[in-house]
Amino acid sequence: MIAEAARSLFLVFAIAVLAAPGAWARTASFQGAWLEEGQVCANVFVVAGKALGFKRPANAFAAAFIIRGQQLSTPLATCRIGRISPQGERQVMHLSCTTTIATDTARAVFAPAQDGGLYRYSTAEGGTATRYRRCTADALKTH
Numbered sequence: 001m002i003a004e005a006a007r008s009l010f011l012v013f014a015i016a017v018l019a020a021p022g023a024w025a026r027t028a029s030f031q032g033a034w035l036e037e038g039q040v041c042a043n044v045f046v047v048a049g050k051a052l053g054f055k056r057p058a059n060a061f062a063a064a065f066i067i068r069g070q071q072l073s074t075p076l077a078t079c080r081i082g083r084i085s086p087q088g089e090r091q092v093m094h095l096s097c098t099t100t101i102a103t104d105t106a107r108a109v110f111a112p113a114q115d116g117g118l119y120r121y122s123t124a125e126g127g128t129a130t131r132y133r134r135c136t137a138d139a140l141k142t143h
Contacts, residue, residue, distance in 0.1 A: 029112055030091075034132040036063035037117070041135035044075075052135060063130065072108065079106065087124045 033045050033052040044064045045052040051068065058075035065074050072079040072095060079097035086092075093108045109121040111129075119129040 030067045030110060030118065031069075033066045033135040034064060034118055035135050037131040037133050039063065041139040045135050045140060047137050047140060052137065052140075063132075076100070085124075090121060090124055092124045 033041075035041055035044055039062070044055060044059060044062045046055050047053075052066065054062075054064070054066070054073070054075045060076050062075050065072055067073075067081075070081045072081055072093065077097045077099045079095035081093050082096060083094040084091055085094070087109075090109050090111045093110065095106045095108060097104060097106050107124075109124050109127075111119045111121065113119055113131065116134065118132045118134070120132060121130075122128045
């Protein structure tokens with residue numbers, strides 16, 4: 001019985017490890033700091049080591065997020081990117097998010113824009129799109 005449970009646990013772990021590279025490949029173009037178009041990068045982000053982080057105190061209402069590896073962060077939440085489901089041009093990220101108050105699941109629907117930007121949709125099937133642009137350390141220097 002214990003050996004069977006150990007094999008099952010190993011199988012689940014192996015599937016998770018093997019699934020991660022595929023998820024990584026689908027999020028590679030989404031890596032970086034993103035801000036809703038029309039906003040100023042320097043108002044939301046700061047250089048933190050070799051990457052960008054959120055200014056503190058965080059602006060809870062900033063339409064911004066950072067994707068780094070298998071993690072998506074907003075000014076007030078940190079999410080682990082689990083499964084990613086492609087739906088046409090859109091990628092549906094299934095997230096497990098933690099705030100200072102609770103942990104819950106969420107979904108984020110993204111599609112790349114032709115010019116390197118990103119669209120975030122309210123649903124996978126249609127819905128309203130919000131356009132985001134990637135912020136860089138160089139963009140912070142210009143303001």
